[in-house]
Amino acid sequence: MTILPIIEAPDPRLRVISEPVAVVDDGLRALMDDMLATMYDAPGIGLAAIQVGVAKRVLVIDLQRRGEPAAEGEEPVEVREPRYFVNPEIVWESDEVGAYNEGCLSVPELFGDVVRPLRVRAKWLDYDGAPHEEELDGLLATCLQHEMDHLKGILFFDHLSKLKRDMIVKKLTKAKRGKLAA
Numbered sequence: 217m218t219i220l221p222i223i224e225a226p227d228p229r230l231r232v233i234s235e236p237v238a239v240v241d242d243g244l245r246a247l248m249d250d251m252l253a254t255m256y257d258a259p260g261i262g263l264a265a266i267q268v269g270v271a272k273r274v275l276v277i278d279l280q281r282r283g284e285p286a287a288e289g290e291e292p293v294e295v296r297e298p299r300y301f302v303n304p305e306i307v308w309e310s311d312e313v314g315a316y317n318e319g320c321l322s323v324p325e326l327f328g329d330v331v332r333p334l335r336v337r338a339k340w341l342d343y344d345g346a347p348h349e350e351e352l353d354g355l356l357a358t359c360l361q362h363e364m365d366h367l368k369g370i371l372f373f374d375h376l377s378k379l380k381r382d383m384i385v386k387k388l389t390k391a392k393r394g395k396l397a398a
């Protein structure tokens with residue numbers, strides 16, 4: 217498995233529309249393995265293929281719950297539960313919405329409250345190409361919608377007010393300039 221470089225805003229590649237996957241094969245599984253390793257390394261809870269420069273409708277998500285410590289006084293065990301979404305589609309969303317303070321591996325160290333439907337019903341193919349349809353809620357529903365935005369070239373700050381969006385874009389542009397100068 218390879219840890220891939222994550223593209224950061226305002227890189228124009230993040231605005232590219234991703235293409236549907238024709239077949240879930242070993243090549244795609246290798247990409248999903250690399251994406252997961254990259255996401256864990258970052259660390260983050262979700263990553264879309266376009267964030268590593270691949271314009272395919274592929275996402276990985278792992279909310280990485282913290283389980284009970286194995287013994288008293290020990291660190292809680294991190295419970296890994298990787299999920300793979302190929303060609304995800306939202307077929308229903310709740311009218312009920314909620315705000316979550318979102319961040320993004322492509323928008324480092326900046327956060328904003330994004331309002332989204334609290335529950336969604338989604339269809340996708342998994343790691344083996346098997347179809348799934350499930351109703352999702354909580355952080356998983358939020359994260360899936362955030363990652364699916366990446367497939368359409370949308371970043372979380374696009375959902376914010378113009379004032380907040382301009383502030384983030386300004387900070388990102390400054391950070392980029394700083395990097396080029398260094």
Ligand code: NI
Nearest residue numbers: 319320321322
């Ligand atoms: Ni993101």
